[in-house]
Amino acid sequence: DAGVIQSPRHEVTEMGQEVTLRCKPISGHNSLFWYRQTMMRGLELLIYFNNNVPIDDSGMPEDRFSAKMPNASFSTLKIQPSEPRDSAVYFCASSLEGGARNSPLHFGNGTRLTVT
Amino acid sequence: AQTVTQSQPEMSVQEAETVTLSCTYDTSENNYYLFWYKQPPSRQMILVIRQEAYKQQNATENRFSVNFQKAAKSFSLKISDSQLGDTAMYFCAFTGAGSYQLTFGKGTKLSVIP
Numbered sequence: 001d002a003g004v005i006q007s008p009r010h011e012v013t014e015m016g017q018e019v020t021l022r023c024k025p026i027s028g029h030n031s032l033f034w035y036r037q038t039m040m041r042g043l044e045l046l047i048y049f050n051n052n053v054p055i056d057d058s059g060m061p062e063d064r065f066s067a068k069m070p071n072a073s074f075s076t077l078k079i080q081p082s083e084p085r086d087s088a089v090y091f092c093a094s095s096l097e098g099g100a101r102n103s104p105l106h107f108g109n110g111t112r113l114t115v116t
Numbered sequence: 117a118q119t120v121t122q123s124q125p126e127m128s129v130q131e132a133e134t135v136t137l138s139c140t141y142d143t144s145e146n147n148y149y150l151f152w153y154k155q156p157p158s159r160q161m162i163l164v165i166r167q168e169a170y171k172q173q174n175a176t177e178n179r180f181s182v183n184f185q186k187a188a189k190s191f192s193l194k195i196s197d198s199q200l201g202d203t204a205m206y207f208c209a210f211t212g213a214g215s216y217q218l219t220f221g222k223g224t225k226l227s228v229i230p
Contacts, residue, residue: 031216043207043220055216091161105218107161 002026006092006108014116018080021111023092024073033105034067034077035091043091049075082115089113118143120210122221129198130229136183137193137224139208147213150184150191155205155223164206167191169213198228 005024013019025032034046047057049069057067064083069075079086089110096103119142129135141150152164167175167184174182179199183192195202208221 042222043218045217048216050216089159093161104163104166105161109158109160112159 004092004094004106004108006090006111008111009109010112010114012114012116013082015083016081017115018078019082019086019113019115021077021090021092021113023075023077023108025075025092025094026106027073029094029096029106030072031095031097032069032075033093033095034075035093035107037089037091037110038087046077046090079113082113084115087113087115118145118210118212118219120208120219120221122206122208122224124224125222126225126227128227128229129195131198131200133198134194134196135198135226137195137206137208137226139191139193139221141189141191141208141210143189143210143212145212149211149213150182151209151211151218152180152182152193153207153209153220154202155207156201156203161207165193195226200228200230202226203228 007022030051032049035043036046037043046059047067048055052069067077089112091107091110093105093107095105121140148169150167154162154164165175165177165180167182174184179196181194205223205225207223209218211218
């Protein structure tokens with residue numbers, strides 16, 4: 001079990017550029033979550049997929065943010081255009097079914113995004 | 117809406133001693149789940165312990181145990197025989213029985229001193 005794999009581990013970009021964060025969930029997990037962590041707001045849920053379908057994207061801050069899950073083994077979070085206030089650590093997490101109440105949520109190592 | 121409050125931004129403990137981290141939450145639900153996650157400097161979030169609200173017995177995992185007080189809506193984490201590897205941020209989290217979303221507290225930074 002390789003765990004949840006995120007790439008890149010660090011990303012530094014200039015304001016206005018497009019940023020794409022990638023996630024490979026644990027094989028067999030059908031629930032996938034994107035979280036954002038900042039000092040001010042802590043950990044916030046951005047979007048939740050179940051069986052590759054977005055179920056809840058109410059946490060996506062603006063239209064500049066979009067997420068896709070084209071298949072069970074891959075998801076992306078895209079920011080276009082990026083702004084300095086998007087600087088944060090972005091986590092991907094997966095679980096067997098329906099989230100933490102049913103099975104443990106497994107987190108990736110996160111992507112630290114810095115927008116200058 | 118549920119809220120999770122961790123009132124201790126930072127704590128320290130001597131190696132081999134015991135430390136307790138506090139967490140309170142607010143919910144109108146009767147059935148829910150509570151968690152403690154550890155985030156070491158490596159950044160990965162690691163599940164430490166889980167408690168189901170309908171179980172009266174406090175959960176334990178080796179050196180980690182909880183004191184779950186449902187009426188008081190309190191869920192503290194006790195770490196016994198603290199080790200240097202316990203140095204990390206600790207997050208308390210909540211999810212309702214019918215929910216997929218984890219609500220996290222702001223975290224407590226624990227330092228274990230040699």
